[in-house]
Amino acid sequence: MDQAVFWQMLVQYLITGLTIGSVYAMVAVGFNIIYNVTEIINLAQGEFVVLGGLVMVLLQVQFGLHPLIAFCLTIMVVLGIGMLLDRLAIRTIRQPTVLTLIIATIAASMIIKGSAMYVWGKDPYDLPAFSGRTPIAFLGAIIQPQALWIFGFLILVVVLLTLFFERTILGKAMKASADNPEAATLVGINVNHMILLSFALSAAIGALAGIGLTPMALMEYDRGAMLGIKGFAAVILGGLGSFPGAVLGGLLLGLIESLGAGYISSGYKDAFALIALLLLLFLKPSGLLGNVAILKLKKF
Amino acid sequence: MADRRNDFKPWMVLRVHDVDVIFGGLTALKDVEFELRPGIIKSIIGPNGAGKSTLLNVITGMIKPDKGTIKFKGHFLDNVPPYRSSQLGISRTFQHCEIFEKMTVVENVMVGRHNHMYTDILSCGIKLPKVRREEQRIRDEAFEVLDFVGLGDKAEDEATSLPLGEQKLVEIARGLATQPDLICLDEPAAGLNESDTQKVSRIIEEIKWRGISVLLIEHDMRLIMDISDEIMVLNYGQKIAEGTPTEIQNNPQVIEAYLGVEVGNA
Amino acid sequence: MLVMLLVPWVLKLVPGVSHYLDILVFAGIYTLATIGLSMLMGYAGQISLGHAAFFGIGAYVSGILTVRYGWNPWFCMFVGVIVCVIVSFLIGTPCLKLQGHYLAMATLAFGIIVFIVFSEEIEMTGGPDGMGGIPGLSLFGFKFNSVLSYYYLVWGVVTIAFLFSVNVIQSRIGRALRALHSSETGANAMGINVSGYKLQIFVYSAVLASVAGSFYAHYINFVSPGSFDVHFSIKLLIMIVVGGMYSIWGAVWGSILIAFLSLEWLEMFKEFEVLAYGVILLLVTIFLPNGLVGLPAQVMGWVEKRKK
Numbered sequence: 001m002d003q004a005v006f007w008q009m010l011v012q013y014l015i016t017g018l019t020i021g022s023v024y025a026m027v028a029v030g031f032n033i034i035y036n037v038t039e040i041i042n043l044a045q046g047e048f049v050v051l052g053g054l055v056m057v058l059l060q061v062q063f064g065l066h067p068l069i070a071f072c073l074t075i076m077v078v079l080g081i082g083m084l085l086d087r088l089a090i091r092t093i094r095q096p097t098v099l100t101l102i103i104a105t106i107a108a109s110m111i112i113k114g115s116a117m118y119v120w121g122k123d124p125y126d127l128p129a130f131s132g133r134t135p136i137a138f139l140g141a142i143i144q145p146q147a148l149w150i151f152g153f154l155i156l157v158v159v160l161l162t163l164f165f166e167r168t169i170l171g172k173a174m175k176a177s178a179d180n181p182e183a184a185t186l187v188g189i190n191v192n193h194m195i196l197l198s199f200a201l202s203a204a205i206g207a208l209a210g211i212g213l214t215p216m217a218l219m220e221y222d223r224g225a226m227l228g229i230k231g232f233a234a235v236i237l238g239g240l241g242s243f244p245g246a247v248l249g250g251l252l253l254g255l256i257e258s259l260g261a262g263y264i265s266s267g268y269k270d271a272f273a274l275i276a277l278l279l280l281l282f283l284k285p286s287g288l289l290g291n292v293a294i295l296k297l298k299k300f
Numbered sequence: 301m302a303d304r305r306n307d308f309k310p311w312m313v314l315r316v317h318d319v320d321v322i323f324g325g326l327t328a329l330k331d332v333e334f335e336l337r338p339g340i341i342k343s344i345i346g347p348n349g350a351g352k353s354t355l356l357n358v359i360t361g362m363i364k365p366d367k368g369t370i371k372f373k374g375h376f377l378d379n380v381p382p383y384r385s386s387q388l389g390i391s392r393t394f395q396h397c398e399i400f401e402k403m404t405v406v407e408n409v410m411v412g413r414h415n416h417m418y419t420d421i422l423s424c425g426i427k428l429p430k431v432r433r434e435e436q437r438i439r440d441e442a443f444e445v446l447d448f449v450g451l452g453d454k455a456e457d458e459a460t461s462l463p464l465g466e467q468k469l470v471e472i473a474r475g476l477a478t479q480p481d482l483i484c485l486d487e488p489a490a491g492l493n494e495s496d497t498q499k500v501s502r503i504i505e506e507i508k509w510r511g512i513s514v515l516l517i518e519h520d521m522r523l524i525m526d527i528s529d530e531i532m533v534l535n536y537g538q539k540i541a542e543g544t545p546t547e548i549q550n551n552p553q554v555i556e557a558y559l560g561v562e563v564g565n566a
Numbered sequence: 567m568l569v570m571l572l573v574p575w576v577l578k579l580v581p582g583v584s585h586y587l588d589i590l591v592f593a594g595i596y597t598l599a600t601i602g603l604s605m606l607m608g609y610a611g612q613i614s615l616g617h618a619a620f621f622g623i624g625a626y627v628s629g630i631l632t633v634r635y636g637w638n639p640w641f642c643m644f645v646g647v648i649v650c651v652i653v654s655f656l657i658g659t660p661c662l663k664l665q666g667h668y669l670a671m672a673t674l675a676f677g678i679i680v681f682i683v684f685s686e687e688i689e690m691t692g693g694p695d696g697m698g699g700i701p702g703l704s705l706f707g708f709k710f711n712s713v714l715s716y717y718y719l720v721w722g723v724v725t726i727a728f729l730f731s732v733n734v735i736q737s738r739i740g741r742a743l744r745a746l747h748s749s750e751t752g753a754n755a756m757g758i759n760v761s762g763y764k765l766q767i768f769v770y771s772a773v774l775a776s777v778a779g780s781f782y783a784h785y786i787n788f789v790s791p792g793s794f795d796v797h798f799s800i801k802l803l804i805m806i807v808v809g810g811m812y813s814i815w816g817a818v819w820g821s822i823l824i825a826f827l828s829l830e831w832l833e834m835f836k837e838f839e840v841l842a843y844g845v846i847l848l849l850v851t852i853f854l855p856n857g858l859v860g861l862p863a864q865v866m867g868w869v870e871k872r873k874k
Contacts (some may be wrong), residue, residue: 041667041670041671088848089848089852092852093851093852093855094852094855095855097611098666098667099607099611099612099613099666100851100855102613102667102670103613103803103807103847103851104848104851104852106615106800106803106847107844107845107847107848107851108844108848109844110800110840110841110843110844110847111841111844111845111848112844113840113841113844114838114839114840114841114842114844115841117837117838117840117841118837118838118841225796226678229671229674229675229678232671233671233675236668236671240667265686267682267686268682268686270678270682271678271679271682271683274675274676274678274679275675275679277671277672277675278657278672278675278676278679281657281660281661281668281672282656282660285660285661285664285668360755362751362754381754381759382751382754382755383753383754383755383756383757383758383759383760384757384759386754386755386756386757387757391755392755394751394752394755398749398751398752398755399749399752400744400745400748400749400752400753401748401749402744402748403741403744403745403748407741410738410741411741411742411745411753411756411758412756414738414741414742414756414757414758415756415757415758417738419737419738421734421739421766421770424733424734424737424738424739424740425730425731425733425734425737426730426733427733427737431737434738435737435738438738474756475755478756478757
């Protein structure tokens with residue numbers, strides 16, 4: 001193969017990988033927020049991404065609202081749905097075990113997916129790209145401007161969350177609840193509110209990812225499961241519970257998938273991320289940045 | 301410092317050598333070292349947070365020491381999972397009683413006999429006659445232990461329906477059912493009234509007379525002074541004294557460590 | 567309890583709704599797949615989100631080996647079991663030493679990977695369109711070629727598996743499982759290799775699922791990847807949760823109920839199947855944590871409370 005073409009293709013795969021990796025990273029961050037505060041793996045995480053895209057379509061395309069307004073409304077709507085999930089599915093369980101709560105999130109994801117199918121049908125939907133579709137040339141490869149938006153969203157999420165957790169009282173309160181819920185309650189923090197907040201945040205981040213992704217890759221009602229599990233693979237890759245790990249894991253996973261699909265087989269594209277997950281579990285379950293001690297604190 | 305890891309005198313049951321345990325930034329145990337002769341009751345005392353339970357967790361394999369070794373009857377225990385240390389002959393009870401819910405008292409004790417049963421999953425599934433015979437044998441053995449702690453008549457009661465004092469006895473019975481060479485008791489008298497404490501005291505002595513070594517953590521000083529053969533004092537994760545009850549009572553460092561802490565029932 | 571197992575035999579005498587028999591065969595196959603999974607969830611406290619994969623492996627191994635190589639179906643079933651044992655052992659060994667999340671996600675990932683393999687390896691599996699012509703079963707010359715004969719066969723095997731499982735639960739192993747379910751720390755202190763037992767149960771559940779899958783393939787003579795997707799794994803989960811996690815009778819009742827729901831009563835709601843199951847799952851999780859099996863006790867408790 002021609003040298004130049006080889007490098008071009010490589011750069012293209014890398015760009016694609018980082019783009020989709022940003023989406024996975026955002027899903028992973030959302031997973032970690034809920035996990036850190038509740039020890040639950042929210043299997044409905046992927047649905048937030050789907051909802052983000054579809055609701056945006058509804059508001060902007062169907063109702064013709066101004067993109068910025070539609071954007072804000074979408075985030076709020078999905079955030080609200082996240083809170084509903086907590087209130088209706090999580091809080092209502094009288095004798096919560098981590099197993100039951102995970103089952104509840106599975107049920108919730110099915111309800112969301114089923115409802116989405118009812119409202120939007122099975123067709124994929126498109127959104128106008130935020131700043132057009134003129135490709136930008138870069139090192140011989142092409143970047144879609146939308147991809148830059150997705151990167152941007154990831155950076156926005158990272159910056160805002162870091163500020164939130166380090167600088168605001170609410171953020172610190174959440175960290176406290178995550179570390180030690182009993183102590184947090186003693187200091188006057190309402191842990192239930194923190195849980196609600198964690199769902200709200202995760203939903204919002206997921207929605208953001210969905211809004212960014214849809215103009216590039218369309219969105220349909222059943223993408224949630226795949227996005228969710230890849231997001232989880234990213235979480236494990238980076239280390240369960242680790243915020244920088246989630247970002248790193250997401251990006252890395254995107255790269256693995258893109259390179260695998262490009263060089264090995266595109267039919268197995270989805271499998272690469274999953275195979276990576278399984279290999280990781282066998283070899284280094286604590287992930288890249290994770291803590292082995294955490295693994296030993298088994299309550300489930 | 302000379303490597304004394306293999307200075308294992310054959311008459312020692314347990315030898316803890318130079319053990320460190322560090323959690324994050326906190327040193328829970330530092331340079332802890334002691335030996336346990338067979339057939340005695342050795343008590344570990346110290347203020348709250350001194351590291352007593354941590355030491356027990358290290359000995360039974362629940363925590364891996366960051367430094368040092370533990371030798372038990374010729375086996376090195378520092379890398380061994382907790383279930384294995386039980387199979388090797390160390391048994392224990394827990395500070396927060398960990399008896400099994402939704403099971404009767406006798407069933408709880410029968411779990412202790414688990415490793416003295418030899419039927420595998422296949423024979424159990426097919427329910428060969430030898431399975432039935434073994435079950436009966438185990439049941440009888442469990443009843444023996446229950447009689448020893450005086451709970452024979454409560455055998456078929458649901459374990460969690462018993463008062464706390466009796467639940468702790470069930471835990472002890474369960475621990476004894478594994479036929480250990482060493483039993484570690486983590487605050488067996490905590491939360492008990494006077495008469496229950498006396499009962500536990502007598503049972504622990506009886507355990508000693510049966511030839512089982514006892515490692516005892518307790519806050520009840522009267523109990524400790526009454527039945528211990530040796531006492532080791534921990535403070536801030538380090539051993540500050542070791543000796544007979546009389547020696548410990550007169551040790552100035554021990555008294556200082558307990559200043560401000562009520563001596564007696566904590 | 568054991569006597570009630572003879573009831574399925576009696577049912578066949580009712581000719582009224584003859585196609586119910588067909589549904590009951592499926593119910594039997596599902597029950598076989600869920601008995602082990604129910605023990606995994608109820609006793610070992612673990613969750614497998616990819617059991618459709620073991621089911622599918624059993625089905626496809628049986629299908630491929632009988633159709634393309636003409637091997638003896640019973641032997642093929644055995645091969646399927648071996649494959650599932652190896653795979654479940656490989657997945658379970660690292661995961662069962664860790665928090666339950668890991669097994670949940672590993673099985674989910676595994677399930678999806680297997681589904682993709684089924685769909686992609688067209689030469690071997692026939693791809694998304696599936697593979698047909700799978701022969702029926704026969705034993706010592708007797709051909710199973712009617713719904714009734716399969717009914718007896720499947721429920722016969724279910725009975726054996728059920729009795730075996732009950733014996734295990736009532737034995738020292740069952741006691742060990744109940745102990746580790748109640749307190750892993752306590753169980754470890756008793757010398758019980760907690761991870762080891764969880765692994766045994768996981769492998770056991772995979773074996774049963776594989777056998778069930780093989781029966782499925784021989785019963786409908788056709789397999790396609792769509793039957794073994796995540797949705798089916800979740801359906802197996804629903805059967806157990808609805809029936810009751812903490813008793814293996816739950817697997818039986820749950821499977822029968824869901825079999826009827828999916829093949830008969832919810833036919834018209836095909837579009838909203840996902841939504842309906844989600845709602846059912848959620849409601850059961852919230853209001854009926856012990857499932858149908860626990861319903862009598864729950865109602866009794868409720869009545870007792872009202873009396874005061």
